Amino acid sequence: MKNYRWLILLGLLLIVLSASLYLLHYSIFHDKHHIFLFMLHDLAFVPIEVLIVSLIIHSALSYREKRAMMKKLNMVIGAFYTEVGTELLRIFSRLETSMPNEKLKMSSKWPDGRFDELAGALSAAGFDPQVGPKELTELKNLLVSNKSFLLSLLQNQNLLEHETFTDLLWALLHLAEELENRKGFEDLPEKDILHLKGDIRRAHSSLIVEWVRYMKHLKNRYPYLFSLAVRTNPFDSEASAVIR
Numbered sequence: 001m002k003n004y005r006w007l008i009l010l011g012l013l014l015i016v017l018s019a020s021l022y023l024l025h026y027s028i029f030h031d032k033h034h035i036f037l038f039m040l041h042d043l044a045f046v047p048i049e050v051l052i053v054s055l056i057i058h059s060a061l062s063y064r065e066k067r068a069m070m071k072k073l074n075m076v077i078g079a080f081y082t083e084v085g086t087e088l089l090r091i092f093s094r095l096e097t098s099m100p101n102e103k104l105k106m107s108s109k110w111p112d113g114r115f116d117e118l119a120g121a122l123s124a125a126g127f128d129p130q131v132g133p134k135e136l137t138e139l140k141n142l143l144v145s146n147k148s149f150l151l152s153l154l155q156n157q158n159l160l161e162h163e164t165f166t167d168l169l170w171a172l173l174h175l176a177e178e179l180e181n182r183k184g185f186e187d188l189p190e191k192d193i194l195h196l197k198g199d200i201r202r203a204h205s206s207l208i209v210e211w212v213r214y215m216k217h218l219k220n221r222y223p224y225l226f227s228l229a230v231r232t233n234p235f236d237s238e239a240s241a242v243i244r
Contacts (some may be wrong), residue, residue, distance in 0.1 A: 007009070030074050073158045078164060078225075080153060082148040088172075089211060089234040091138060092204045095129040104235040106215055108226065115216035125210050129200045133185040136196065143176035166208040175199045 022039075026032065047233065058096055093099055131139075145152075153159065159166050178199055183189075188196075218226035233239045 002069060051218060066240070073156075073162055073165075074181070074214065074221075076153060076156055076158060076216050077162075077210070078218075080169075081211065081214060083149055084142065084214075085207065085211065086232070086234050088203075088207060090133070091130070091142065092207065093235050095131055095135055095200070096127055096204065098128065099235070101235040101237075104212075105233060106219075106230055108219060108223065108230070110219065112216060112220070115212055115219075119209050119212040119216075122212065123205065127201045127204050128163070129197055129204065131193070131197060131200065136179060136185040139200070140179035143172060143178050147173065147176050149178075164206070165210055168203070168210050170201040171199070171206050175203050 024175055093101065106115075150169055154166070154169055154173075159169075178196060215226065216228060228241060231239060231241050231243070
């Protein structure tokens, strides 16, 4: 409300200043004809000025700012997959027996549309992770050890423009807290196992879709990073960084 009050006062001040200058002009030259002539001329140019400044220039600057912001955001996403995301995908791929791993072996020859189709199909897929005490312990150790890192990513202001990646971080943090608050995973009730599987399913679905989108970005902007990501694909059991 204070900001609006400041804008209103500024507007009134500018109107009073303009009227004072017109009165000064009239008191010196006593020429109403030229005052109204130039006033009408200036008013006639206002719509064109709005078009140029507000629509064209502002749109161009906004597009440039958005591109710069998305570049920074993708750097954050890249750090996430480097530190924890790729390893999580490896674990999730072992838990999901129905995962179409062959479809996830990407290539630099893929058109953008193929990435988009894959992301859409994975988003609609129904995952059914098979978990036991060993798998839950492995997930717990990885997530809890990287909990501070995940929380630090949420503090990045650029993430406000990427709702789906923010949802992914919240899903992973929730899963980390669920696992951390259980002393062990032996003899868990079936109902509790189903609950954990639901949390894993949510995190897995979001993680893999974001990964496909990030791989598309790497292919288009950073081919050398895409090459390494393909050679270390977490869904390729024969993946190796060594070029043969």
